[in-house]
Amino acid sequence: MKKIVIFTLAIVFIAGAAMAVPPGKDIVFKAGAMGNVTFSGTAHHNAGLKCNDCHTKIFPMKGPENGGVKFSMADIRAGKYCGECHNGQKAFAPNGNCTKCHKM
Ligand code: HEC
Ligand code: HEC
Ligand code: HEC
Numbered sequence: 001m002k003k004i005v006i007f008t009l010a011i012v013f014i015a016g017a018a019m020a021v022p023p024g025k026d027i028v029f030k031a032g033a034m035g036n037v038t039f040s041g042t043a044h045h046n047a048g049l050k051c052n053d054c055h056t057k058i059f060p061m062k063g064p065e066n067g068g069v070k071f072s073m074a075d076i077r078a079g080k081y082c083g084e085c086h087n088g089q090k091a092f093a094p095n096g097n098c099t100k101c102h103k104m
Contacts, residue, residue, distance in 0.1 A: 027063050031073075035104040039082075047091075058084050 027039040044054075055061050058081060062068040069081070076083035077094055082101075085091045092100060 029064055031102060034098065035102040037101045038103065 025041040027041070029037040029039065031037050060069055071081040073094070075081050076086065079087055083094070086101075087093055088095075094101075
């Protein structure tokens, strides 16, 4: 009995962690030769952001593998998507900071 309870709790915990982006989940955006970009739910949670700072006015609650929004580096530079904050005011700007987001 005890084993079943622990097993069930483990499943609920794992399923819960997989559902939400922060804290504890990463989203990987494929970005070609520049190297992929990993969005860290934990880092953004630790920066004091709440779910509704991003959902759903900036991003849908869908990852890139599950029909999420399509956007480009040009959109980010134009202040959209990640660029709503990564504009040198709320968070670091794209210019000079490529490798803070893109990792080979
Ligand atoms: C700083 C911005 C930001 C914050 C804050 C944030 N998210 Fe997200 N979330 C994203 C991004 C970016 C995606 C991917 C969107 C896309 O690909 O279109 C995403 C995707 C998701 C997904 C879909 C995951 C998948 O793989 O399909 C869920 C669920 C989600 N977020 C829940 C949450 C919850 C719950 C919170 C608060 C605890 C939260 N998010 C806070 C940026 C954020
Ligand atoms: C609602 C505002 C907001 C949005 C939208 C947002 N960020 Fe951030 N991000 C922050 C803040 C605030 C920090 C912490 C302060 C800083 O590093 O300038 C941060 C930090 C980061 C960091 C450094 C921490 C780490 O994970 O190593 C990376 C990388 C990052 N963001 C990538 C992204 C990407 C990629 C997107 C879009 C998918 C995105 N962010 C969207 C606000 C945001
Ligand atoms: C705040 C995080 C962030 C920073 C900083 C950043 N990028 Fe990106 N970049 C992304 C994300 C996220 C994508 C993937 C968009 C997608 O899903 O296709 C991307 C995509 C790209 C692409 C793929 C093609 C395209 O245009 O979308 C190139 C090339 C690129 N970035 C170059 C750069 C260069 C050069 C810099 C530095 C001047 C830079 N990036 C800085 C987040 C960032």
